């Protein structure tokens with residue numbers, strides 16, 4: 001299922017080591033002016049710098065628009081964009097040896113050995129580039145309606161002191177390891193009353209999209225404090241309107257937005273590909289083997305997941321605002 005959304009429909013395609021990854025976006029308002037500067041800045045936040053804990057696979061991430069945008073204006077009902085994979089090195093991948101923690105094993109079970117899993121195939125973080133392209137456009141639409149989407153790293157390996165994040169990430173890299181953590185996502189300005197419970201509530205819709213980001217393993221909305229007396233948000237009158245006075249609900253009750261900020265915490269697992277030797281099996285010979293991963297990998301993807309989370313959330317809110 002490569003498509004997200006109903007009215008604003010985003011379909012991702014490609015594989016990590018195929019010539020291209022790309023996206024088709026249906027349902028953007030025709031006549032929308034694309035802010036190229038914002039788009040470029042958004043994509044740059046996801047791109048690896050090739051330094052520190054980020055992968056040394058550096059791609060230009062230059063979008064090639066095939067159709068749907070002319071002279072910076074959306075001019076058709078489908079925008080199609082591709083991004084070249086110029087810097088893929090497939091020599092480091094042995095298709096018979098599933099990497100522990102990656103999607104290789106599960107995908108081999110489901111699709112068989114002809115499925116192209118080099119570099120993680122379609123499960124690669126590379127597919128978040130076209131997601132971010134579509135998401136950046138959704139952010140532009142939302143910003144025009146006074147809605148903003150923000151994210152930040154909340155913790156790395158349980159440490160919440162932001163001053164220590166870089167050091168923890170670099171230590172993981174130097175030890176041939178990887179490290180995960182948590183991201184806080186905040187969406188401001190969403191009107192009250194959005195969400196169709198029980199199965200298409202705002203939590204359902206947002207989490208379905210956020211779980212589409214590889215390595216996201218948990219999505220939690222608002223707080224779940226131990227006692228109701230701490231967790232409930234009392235109501236009061238402010239500026240002549242009835243409003244929740246606190247926001248432990250994370251802006252959603254019964255799957256419906258309250259008009260308060262939507263707040264979520266994403267749990268991001270450590271990157272599966274690590275340099276330490278790991279045990280795996282050779283799926284052709286059915287023998288146990290030691291795997292030493294030589295490919296280029298992120299030791300911590302948290303900074304790169306931030307725009308991905310914002311993109312996924314923006315696409316959902318935008319789709320819902322358009323009636324999807």
Ligand SMILES: Cc1cc2nc3c(=O)[nH]c(=O)nc-3n(C[C@H](O)[C@H](O)[C@H](O)COP(=O)(O)O)c2cc1C
Pocket residue numbers: 055101102103120123124125126128213214215216269271272273274296297298301304305308
């Ligand atoms: C931006 C980004 C970059 C990623 N880079 C890597 C990487 O370099 N090596 C790796 O093993 N996994 C990487 N991942 C994570 C894997 O794609 C992911 O763990 C894998 O597809 C299995 O899916 P799951 O963790 O959601 O179950 C990355 C994910 C994202 C979002």
